[in-house]
Amino acid sequence: MSLIERAADKLSKNEISNSIPGKIPQTVKTGLDPLFLSDNMSDQKIGKEVSVNNSPVVDLANRASANKKTIKKIEIDLESLHRKGIVTLDHSRSEIAEQFRLIKRPLIANAFNPDSGIKNGNLIMVTSSLSGEGKSFCSINLAMSIAMEMDHRVLLVDADVARPSIPASLGFSPEEPGLLDLLRDPQWKIPDVMMKTNVKKLTLIPAGRRHTHATELLASQSMHSILAELAQRYHDRVVIFDSPPLLLTSEARVLAGQMGQIVLVVEAERTTQQTVKEALQQIEACDVINLIYNKARAHSGGGYYGYGYY
Incomplete structure (x- = not known):
């Protein structure tokens, strides 16, 4: 033998x-x-x-x-994004790139400063009062700007589950499995719905396939567990949620109570002061609320993105 x-x-x-x-x-x-x-x-x-x-x-x-599911990778057309006014690594000295450097800095400080006292500070929701104010535009720009950081990564989550606009902007199918699939099926795990990109430090989670009970899914214990995992397991990562408008759907209000920071996009010369007040009342459960004054004109021919704390 x-x-x-x-x-x-x-x-x-x-x-x-x-x-x-x-x-x-x-x-x-x-x-x-x-x-x-x-x-x-x-x-x-x-x-x-x-x-x-x-x-x-x-x-x-x-x-x-x-x-074992492999993480899908998509190729973002960065030149096309640049033409649409989105921050890209190859055009990092543009006016809009500088504006979003100013916008991201306090958000990152709140997210990773242990003395800030902000729970889940790396979970940031970007929203608006009404549709068309530029929240998705600001979400993508903020994510692209943070992806340029040396010490941090960024995860962009399309939480506008009723009308997702990130797929059209970044060039992938809206039918990709995503957040709602993760909430509906306990066998799905976060890495199963992540999508890598050709931007080294940027990862995406799509909205997923639509569901009639989306609000209830976002308010479920499963969502609470997912947010806790995103905040703790991916502690070196800023997680940006592009959420629905506050005054048009209930999903954003459900998400707001579980976020560490909120960025409210306000369209210049369109959104009234009363509308902003009503929107702020919907998200007062969050301690850190930031405002972006979008589409303002500081001078002829130039765009300006004002920023401040509420």
Whole structure:
């Protein structure tokens, strides 16, 4: 009998015979988690283990490896974004790039300063009172600007589940699985709905497939758990939620109570003071509310994005 045959015979007698058919052998239960096998062993090594040991643990590892979802990557047309007025790495000295540098700085300070006292400060919701005020434009610009940071990453979540506009802006299908799918099916995990981009430090989570009970899903315990995981597991990352308008839907009000910071976009010369007051009343549960005065004209031919705290 060869050395390999003797080893196989010994393994078969000492380990597999003590296991219950269809169950994980006791000797393996106390060792390496089988779910890590696909990450720590080559396919060739796993194949050899199957032929010698015939352990159900190895079969489980193979199934986990086969079913593991890979993070999708999309290519954003950065030149097209630049023409639309979006901040890009290749045009980082533009006027709008400088404006969003001013906007992001206090947000980042609040997110990562342990003395700020802000719970979940890295969760930032961008919203507006009404539609058309530029909240998605500001969400994307803010995300692109933060992606230029040396020490932080950014996750942009399309939480405008009724009328998502980020897919059209960044060039991916609105039918991609996303936030609502994550909330509806407990088998989905956050990495399953993430989308990498050609912007190194920018990752996306789409809105997902529409659901008639979107508001209830956003208010569920599942959403609370997801937000807690985003705030703690991805602690080096700013998470930006592009939410629906406050006065047109109920989803934004549900999200507001769970955010660390809120940015309210106000369109110059259109949004009335009374409208802004009504919107602020909807989000008063959040301690840190910031205003962007959007589409104002500081001088002829130039755009200006004012910023302040409420």
